[in-house]
Structures are given as C-alpha cells and as structure tokens.
Amino acid sequence: MRKKEKKDKKKWTFRRKVKLFIWIAVSILIVGLVAFGTILYGGKLVVGDEDLFLDATTTIETRDGEVVGTLYNENRRMVSIDQVPEYLIDAFVAVEDRRFYDHEGVDIKSIMRAIYKDILAMSKVEGASTITQQLAKNLFLYNDKTWTRKMKEAMAAIYLERHLSKDEILELYMNEIYFGHGLYGVGAASNYFFSKKVEDLTLSEAALIAGLVKAPNGYSPINHPDKAIERRNIVLQSMEDAGYISSEMKRNEQKKTLGLLIQENEPTPWTDSYIDLVMKEAAEEHQLSVDKLKSGGYRIIVNMDSDIQKIAYEHYQRDEFFPGNTSGVEGAFVMLEEDTGKIVSAIGGRNYQMGDLNRVTVQRQPGSTFKPVAVYGPSMMHEETYHPFSLLPDQMASEYAVSNSDGVYANTVTMYEALVQSKNTSAVWLLDQIGIDYSKRYLEKLGMPIEDEGTSIALGGLTHGVTPLQMAQSFLAFPADGKIMESATIDQIIDRNDEVIFESEVKSQQVFTPQVAWNMTEMLIDTVERGTATAGEYPKALAGKTGSTQHTLVEGQTKDAWFVGYTPDYVTASWMGYDKSDADHYLTKGSAYPTSLVKSILTEMDNQSGGSLTAEFTKPAHVDGLPEPIILPEITNLTANFELGGLSFVQGKLTWKGSEDDRVVYRIYQDNEGIDKRIGEVIGGTEYKINNALFRNNKYYVVAYDPLTKMEGGRSETVELVW
Numbered sequence: 001m002r003k004k005e006k007k008d009k010k011k012w013t014f015r016r017k018v019k020l021f022i023w024i025a026v027s028i029l030i031v032g033l034v035a036f037g038t039i040l041y042g043g044k045l046v047v048g049d050e051d052l053f054l055d056a057t058t059t060i061e062t063r064d065g066e067v068v069g070t071l072y073n074e075n076r077r078m079v080s081i082d083q084v085p086e087y088l089i090d091a092f093v094a095v096e097d098r099r100f101y102d103h104e105g106v107d108i109k110s111i112m113r114a115i116y117k118d119i120l121a122m123s124k125v126e127g128a129s130t131i132t133q134q135l136a137k138n139l140f141l142y143n144d145k146t147w148t149r150k151m152k153e154a155m156a157a158i159y160l161e162r163h164l165s166k167d168e169i170l171e172l173y174m175n176e177i178y179f180g181h182g183l184y185g186v187g188a189a190s191n192y193f194f195s196k197k198v199e200d201l202t203l204s205e206a207a208l209i210a211g212l213v214k215a216p217n218g219y220s221p222i223n224h225p226d227k228a229i230e231r232r233n234i235v236l237q238s239m240e241d242a243g244y245i246s247s248e249m250k251r252n253e254q255k256k257t258l259g260l261l262i263q264e265n266e267p268t269p270w271t272d273s274y275i276d277l278v279m280k281e282a283a284e285e286h287q288l289s290v291d292k293l294k295s296g297g298y299r300i301i302v303n304m305d306s307d308i309q310k311i312a313y314e315h316y317q318r319d320e321f322f323p324g325n326t327s328g329v330e331g332a333f334v335m336l337e338e339d340t341g342k343i344v345s346a347i348g349g350r351n352y353q354m355g356d357l358n359r360v361t362v363q364r365q366p367g368s369t370f371k372p373v374a375v376y377g378p379s380m381m382h383e384e385t386y387h388p389f390s391l392l393p394d395q396m397a398s399e400y401a402v403s404n405s406d407g408v409y410a411n412t413v414t415m416y417e418a419l420v421q422s423k424n425t426s427a428v429w430l431l432d433q434i435g436i437d438y439s440k441r442y443l444e445k446l447g448m449p450i451e452d453e454g455t456s457i458a459l460g461g462l463t464h465g466v467t468p469l470q471m472a473q474s475f476l477a478f479p480a481d482g483k484i485m486e487s488a489t490i491d492q493i494i495d496r497n498d499e500v501i502f503e504s505e506v507k508s509q510q511v512f513t514p515q516v517a518w519n520m521t522e523m524l525i526d527t528v529e530r531g532t533a534t535a536g537e538y539p540k541a542l543a544g545k546t547g548s549t550q551h552t553l554v555e556g557q558t559k560d561a562w563f564v565g566y567t568p569d570y571v572t573a574s575w576m577g578y579d580k581s582d583a584d585h586y587l588t589k590g591s592a593y594p595t596s597l598v599k600s601i602l603t604e605m606d607n608q609s610g611g612s613l614t615a616e617f618t619k620p621a622h623v624d625g626l627p628e629p630i631i632l633p634e635i636t637n638l639t640a641n642f643e644l645g646g647l648s649f650v651q652g653k654l655t656w657k658g659s660e661d662d663r664v665v666y667r668i669y670q671d672n673e674g675i676d677k678r679i680g681e682v683i684g685g686t687e688y689k690i691n692n693a694l695f696r697n698n699k700y701y702v703v704a705y706d707p708l709t710k711m712e713g714g715r716s717e718t719v720e721l722v723w
Contacts, residue, residue, distance in 0.1 A: 047159050051139045054078070054175055056297025056496055057188070060278055062304055063491060068268065069275040071293045077187030078297050078496050081171040083199045084186065089170060090244040091210035095235045097131040098242055101166060105132045105157035132157040135173045179209065180216035193221060195261040203245070204253040207235040221258050228258060270313035273348035274304050276358050278489045286493060286502055297496035302489050303342035308335060311604045316350045321597040322576055323589035325557075331576040331594075332359035332468045333601075338569055340506050341476055341485030346469075357579065363465035364575055367547030367591070368422045368532075369564045370460035372520055373474045375427050376419055378442040379434045380516045386434075388416040388519050388626055389708040392426040400428045400455060405548075414709050416629050419523050420531035422546065424459055431458040445511045446474040446484060460547055471564045472573035478520045478543070479566045481620060482512035515623045522626040524565070525617065533563065536596030538603050540615045541567055546591035551581070558587040563594040567602065568614035574598050632704040632713030633659035635666070640700060640719040642693065652693035652721045656702055658686050664704050671699035671718050681705070693721055 056078045060069035081089075093100045099107050107130050129137070136156035141149055160169055179189040189209050190198040201209070211231035212219050221228035233254045240250040278300060282288040288296070312333050315321065322329035333347040348358035379386040394413040396403060404424050410417075418426035431439055432455055439457060443450055448466050450457070469487065477484045485508045493502040512520075524543035527533050532546045544565020551559040560577045574594040578585040587593075606613040619625050638656040645651060658666060662684030670677045679700075682688050690700075698721035704713040 047136075047140055047156050052172065054172070054185075055295040056175075058293045058296055058298040058300065060275055060300045060302055062306055063301060064306075066306055068271045068302070068304060068306065069278075070265075071279075071290070073294045074184040075182050075188050076175060076184035076297070077191060078175055078185065079171075079187040079198050081167045081174075083197070084171075084174060085199060085201055085206060087203050087239075087244070088174075088186065088198070088201060088206035088210065090239055090242070091207050091235050092131065092170070092174065092213070094238040094242040094244055095210055096134070096213060097129075098238075100131050100170075103130060103132075103161075105130060105136075105159075105161035106154045129153070130157060131173050132160055132169055135169060135176060136160060138176055138178075139172075177213055178216055179212050180220050181222070192263050193260055195263045202259075203249070204232065204236070204256045205259065207239065207253065208232040208258065211235040221260055222262065225258055232258075269351075269353065270310050271304070271306075272354050273352045273358060273360065274302070274309060274343075274346045274489065276348060276352075276354060277343070277346055277360065278302055280358075280361075281489050282493075285488075286490070288493070299492075299494040300490060301492035301494070303337070303344055303491050304346075304489070305344040307608060308345045308605055309347075311608065312345050312347050312601055315597060315601050315604070316347050321593055321600075322350070323587055323593055324578065325586055325588055326584065328578060328585070329576060329587065330359060330579055331574065331597075332362070333572070333574050333598075334360050334469050334472050335570050335572045336472050336476055336487055338476070338479050338566060338571055341473065341480075341487045342491065342504075343469075343487050343489045344570070346489070359575070359579075360469050361467050363467055364560050364562075364577065365462055365465045365549045366460035366471055366564075367549045367560060367562055368424075368427075368460060369471060369545045369547030369562045369573075370462075370466075371419065371422070371427045371458060372478070372524065372545055373446055373448070374439050374443055374460075375431050375434070375458050376415060376523075377477070377512055377516060377520055378439050379415070379430055380519060381442075381512065382434070383513075383515070386415065386430070388414065388523060389629070390415045391709055391711060392418050392423075393429050394418065394423050394426050397425065397429070400425070400432070402428045402455075402459070412711065414629060414711075416523050416526070419545075420527045420629075422527075422532045427458040428455045431455050442511065443474075445509065446477065448474060460549065468573040468575045471562070472571050475545075475564050475566055475573070476571045477511050478517045478524070479568065479571065479617075480508070480517070481514045482517040483508040483510050485509075514620055518620060518623040519626050521617060526628070528565065532591070533565070533595050535592035536599035538599035540602075540606065540613055541617045542599070542602065543567075543617070544595070544598075546595055548590040551586045553581075553583040554586045558590045561587055561589070561591045561594050563591060563598050565598065568617050572598055572601075627663075627708060630661055630663055630706045630708055631659070632664065632706055632711075633657075633661075634714060635702050635704060635716035638700075638702055638716045638719050640698070640721045642721060642723065650694055652690035652698065652700075653687060654690070654700055654702065654719070655687045656716060658704065663707065665707055667703045667705050667712065669701050669703060669715070670697060671701055672697060690721070698722070 054076060055074045056076045057070050057072035059067050061067050133153050137153050140156050141152055175185040178184055181192060183189045183192050186198050186209060190196055190201055194205055208221060208228060218224065219228050219231045236250045236253050239245045240247055279290060282293060316331055316333065322331060331350055334343060335345040336342065337344055346360045348360045349356055391412050392415055394410045396409065402424050413423060413426055436453060436457060440450060448470050450462055452462050473484060473487050485506055488504055491504050492500055495501050521543050524545060528542050528544055533544050542565055544563055547562035548558050549560040551557040559581055560575060562575050564573045574597055576594050577587060636657045638654065641653050642650055643653050654668065658664060664684060666682045667678055668680045668688050670679050680688055699718055701718045702716045
C-alpha cells in the first residue's frame with residue numbers, strides 16, 4: 001500500500017513538473033511572441049511623425065544670390081537624395097552598414113557576428129547598428145538612456161523600413177547626421193569644409209565626410225587633420241572592399257591632401273539692421289515666427305543691395321556727421337527703390353546689434369520735412385486755388401504763435417519760395433486754409449495716420465511722430481508720378497521643397513496728380529540747390545527737404561535733425577538725435593548734417609558703381625514744366641534824358657539796371673500828385689521811351705513785376721526829365 005502511494009506521489013510530482021515546464025515554455029513563448037510582435041509592429045509607439053521633419057537653416061539672400069544671414073536651431077542645409085553624389089552614398093554604406101540594402105532595419109547577421117567577436121575578445125569590439133537604427137536613435141531616442149533603448153531602437157528602425165523607401169531613409173540619415181563644428185547634414189558639412197555644394201564633392205572629400213560620422217570631434221579635419229586623413233583612408237579601403245571603387249582609385253584618392261577650404265562666417269554687423277526688419281516682416285506679413293524660421297529651412301530673398309547697405313553703415317560710423325554735446329548721438333537711415341518702393345538699405349542705429357532698438361521704425365517728430373506731405377502737396381491738389389506761385393503771407397501772426405527759424409519775414413512770398421526757404425509762418429497759414437482734416441486724409445493715404453488736431457502739424461510737431469521708413473515711403477509719391485507703393489524687405493520666400501510660397505508684386509495707389517508730383521520735384525530740386533538743403537556735395541540730381549525740431553529743455557539747440565529726399569533712382573530718409581532727450585543730451589547742429597551725410601553716401605554709391613546714378617530728373621511727357629521762380633531785382637541807376645526822334649521829334653528816355661532774367665516785366669509809373677499813373681511797361685528790357693515829354697509832368701519811377709506771381713517788387717528812385 002505504501003509502495004503504491006509512493007508511486008502515485010512520484011507520478012503526480014512528475015506531472016506537475018511537466019505542467020510547470022510546459023507553462024513556463026508557453027509563457028516564454030508568449031512573452032517572446034509579444035516581444036517579437038512589439039518589436040515588429042510597435043514602432044508607432046516610438047516614432048513621432050513630427051520628428052521626421054528635421055530642423056533646417058533658413059537663409060536670407062539678396063536678389064543676386066549672396067547669403068547675408070542665417071537663422072537656425074541646428075545649422076542644416078537640406079539636400080535631396082538626387083543631389084547627393086553616388087560615391088558619397090557608397091561611402092556611407094561601405095563604412096556604416098554594408099548590408100543596408102538587404103536588411104529590414106535590423107541586421108541579424110551583423111548582430112550575431114558582433115556578439116561572436118565580442119565573446120572572443122571578452123569586450124565590446126564591434127557595433128551592429130544599421131544606418132536605419134542610427135537614424136532612429138538620433139531622431140527619436142537621443143534623450144533616452146533606459147535599458148530598453150535598444151529594443152525601442154529596433155522597433156523604430158523596423159517601422160521606418162516599412163514606411164519609407166531605402167532612398168528616403170538615406171536622405172533623412174544624411175541630412176540628420178552631426179559632423180561637429182555645429183554642422184548638421186552633408187549639405188552644411190560640404191559647404192563648411194569645402195565651400196561647395198554637396199553635388200560637387202570629389203571622391204576623397206566624400207570619404208572624409210562619411211568618415212566623420214563615427215566620431216565627429218575626434219576626426220575633425222580642422223582640429224585633428226592626421227586622424228581625419230587616416231579615417232578617410234579607412235573609408236576608401238571599405239569602399240574598395242565593398243566593390244564600389246577599384247584599387248587604383250583607392251590608392252589615388254588616399255594620396256590626396258584634405259583639401260579643406262573652410263567657409264568661415266565673418267561677422268557682418270552692417271546687415272543686422274536689415275535682417276531685423278526682414279524677421280519682423282516675415283512674422284507680421286507672412287506668419288513666420290522666429291522659431292519657425294529657425295527650423296523651417298526657408299530661403300528668404302530680400303531686396304537689400306549689399307553695396308549700398310555697407311556704404312551707409314560705414315558712413316554711420318563717422319563721428320564728424322553726428323554733432324552732439326556728448327557721445328551717443330544716434331541715427332537711422334532707409335533707402336527705397338524709386339520705381340518699386342523696395343527697401344534696398346536700412347540702418348537702425350550707428351552700432352546696431354540684433355535685438356537692439358531699430359530706429360528705422362521708431363517714431364520721431366519730423367520737423368519741416370513734413371511740410372511737403374502735410375501742407376504743400378495736399379494744397380496743390382486744389383489746382384485752381386493753389387499752385388507753386390500762389391502768394392502766401394509770411395509774417396508774424398498772433399493767432400498762430402509761430403515764427404520763422406531764421407527770424408526773417410518777407411510779408412508775402414510764393415508757395416515755391418516758402419518751401420525752398422522753409423517758411424514756418426506760410427506753412428501754418430496754408431494748413432489753416434486747406435483744413436486740418438483735409439491734410440490728415442492725405443497723410444493717411446501716404447501711410448501716416450495721425451491723431452493730432454492743431455496747426456503744429458504743418459511743422460511736424462506731432463504727439464507721437466512718424467518713422468524714417470514712413471517718411472521715405474511718403475516722399476516716394478513725388479518721383480513716382482504721384483503714386484505710393486508698399487515698401488518691403490522681402491522679395492520672395494521659398495520653402496525647403498524649393499516651392500515659391502510668396503513673391504512680391506508692386507502695388508501702387510494714386511495720391512497726388514502727376515502734375516502736383518512734378519511741381520513738388522522741381523521745388524525740392526531748388527531746395528537742394530539754393531534753399532535749406534545746400535549743405536554737402538553731390539553733383540547729380542537730388543531733390544529733398546530738411547527738418548529739425550527745437551530742444552524743449554535747451555534753448556537754441558536741436559532735438560531731431562532730418563533730411564528726406566530722392567534721386568531719379570532712390571528715395572531716402574535720414575534722422576539723427578539722441579534716444580534719450582533731456583537737458584544733458586542735445587544736437588549742437590541741425591539738419592545740415594543729415595543732409596551732408598546723405599549726399600556723401602550718394603556720392604560714394606555713384607563712385608563705386610562707376611557713375612551709374614542718374615544725372616538729371618526727366619520731366620514726364622504728360623505734365624507741364626514748372627518755370628523757375630523770378631527773383632525781382634532791386635532797380636538801380638535809373639536815369640532820364642531827352643533825345644531827338646520819335647513821333648514828337650523830342651522824346652524822353654529812361655534807362656536803368658535790372659535783372660538778367662528776361663522774364664521780368666518793368667512797369668513805368670508817372671509820379672503824380674495823388675494817384676500815380678502807369679504809362680507803360682517793358683518785358684526783359686532796361687529802357688523806355690516817352691513821347692510828348694516836353695509839356696507834361698516829367699517825374700518817373702520804375703517797378704519790377706513778376707508775371708508768374710502777379711506781384712510787384714520795390715520801386716526805384718524817382719527821376720525827372722529836365723533840359
């Protein structure tokens with residue numbers, strides 16, 4: 001009985017062990033199957049589609065193709081697989097993953113070989129990561145330090161192989177790799193190390209780049225050239241072993257030097273102001289934030305002229321143009337193309353650095369530069385009422401409480417002369433006549449809506465002011481036939497797929513008639529030649545207006561100094577002053593300095609371009625030319641004599657000295673008791689003959705008359721005909 005119990009017990013124990021073994025085996029099998037299935041199909045848990053979108057460098061380029069700025073999180077220039085030379089692909093495959101085209105993301109043969117070699121060496125001597133695994137690790141697991149990382153890496157690699165082609169994996173891999181020196185991807189590496197595009201790499205250069213992947217810092221061709229050559233030659237040997245190149249090719253390439261041509265990025269502080277405007281425009285007009293630009297890989301084609309930008313920057317470093325009672329005088333400059341409005345140059349400060357205050361877009365009181373756009377331009381749109389030779393009062397008026405800066409008053413002056421000599425009294429009076437609301441409607445059309453309501457608008461005395469960019473844009477209407485255009489820094493935006501997603505087009509709006517625009521141009525040319533803008537030298541065509549504002553805390557000193565003007569090619573605005581305006585900071589000179597500065601910039605532009613700037617303004621065919629103002633002379637040396645001849649046998653003869661301008665009309669008056677009588681006139685001449693002069697009152701004087709303004713000048717002395 002006991003034997004039977006023992007036998008039954010043994011049988012139960014054996015069965016239990018078998019069941020336990022089967023249960024363990026099944027469990028292991030299930031776990032293995034689950035693990036295998038997870039590795040095979042769980043890649044979606046690791047892979048994030050957004051991680052397949054690599055950060056790429058955005059370049060800012062001129063229309064001539066010059067790169068003037070870059071923005072990036074990772075310095076990467078995206079290239080397509082079609083751009084990559086075949087021997088660069090072969091180099092990567094030969095040295096990193098020779099069975100790349102045969103495996104499905106994880107290379108079991110390579111893993112087994114690596115394990116075998118590691119066991120023999122009793123240490124880890126060979127890696128077994130495929131190109132796809134390396135890509136997966138760098139894309140999805142670069143921060144993962146857990147013991148499960150290898151499994152996740154395999155899962156992601158298999159996923160990539162199932163959803164991407166081999167070429168797509170290689171393209172991602174070659175754009176993602178880090179090459180040291182802040183370089184990501186073969187595009188950036190090729191440009192930096194060899195100053196060439198990836199498609200132009202030679203075989204030895206391609207082998208060098210492929211060799212850097214293993215240890216980019218340790219094999220740096222800059223810091224460790226000997227190690228870099230050694231590593232490059234190993235890659236070339238691997239390419240021969242894999243059958244990609246012949247032994248002869250290998251030997252020839254291994255004999256070559258590194259052949260580096262480092263593309264160092266020299267600091268270009270002269271571009272910073274402009275790039276700042278580009279970034280702001282990209283954000284405000286195209287919804288491209290700085291973060292998006294740093295990762296998006298865009299090509300932004302800008303309107304900057306590098307030569308002009310550099311000339312302006314260098315001039316803004318010259319202290320002799322910036323008169324102040326202490327250091328720290330600042331300035332801003334902007335230049336637009338006359339026919340498009342595109343911004344070709346912008347200086348936001350004398351020593352502007354990214355992130356500083358960009359004074360191109362900072363509001364300032366514009367002073368008398370505001371008169372053409374706020375007063376004279378709008379008034380001439382009433383063409384039957386106001387024109388360049390309309391007479392305006394120039395006298396102190398208590399109701400306006402305004403005076404001329406030079407303290408000189410002509411009592412009556414033409415609009416033309418009021419603009420040329422910058423008469424404050426005349427501008428304020430005329431603004432009052434045309435109406436403040438009327439003026440503000442034109443200012444709004446010109447892109448300068450203001451809230452101010454007083455006649456101080458005529459003198460640029462604004463609550464908030466306007467920016468140098470706004471002033472340049474408003475003056476654009478005069479050389480552009482009365483039209484204004486939207487000014488912009490960005491010409492095109494091209495995405496990483498070489499698709500043009502934005503292209504600028506010139507849009508214009510008519511503000512002034514072509515006749516009013518040409519009238520203003522002729523008056524502003526004269527302002528430069530003999531008016532308030534004569535300071536400095538520029539031998540070619542220039543029209544413009546100066547402006548300055550009085551310092552409120554320091555009597556007789558200047559707070560803001562301006563020159564806004566244009567050539568037949570460009571429109572420009574220049575401001576100078578202090579950022580902080582107080583009793584300790586003021587300009588010691590006025591608008592002559594920005595005027596001289598702009599003329600110096602234009603002269604240098606013309607010299608560097610071989611004299612390409614246009615020498616003269618050309619009157620449009622559809623407008624009437626504006627005659628030059630007539631300057632009425634002071635009549636001197638009036639003499640009176642009798643002479644024989646004429647109808648009355650004896651006649652009187654008056655002669656005098658006048659003007660060389662033959663448009664002046666000379667009116668001859670008989671000096672009578674009571675009302676003097678006008679007895680005749682002479683156009684352009686300086687003598688007049690009087691018939692029947694013997695038996696009449698023979699006292700006479702001469703008055704010069706301007707047929708343009710219909711205004712008489714001062715009278716000469718009175719003379720008498722006597723025997």
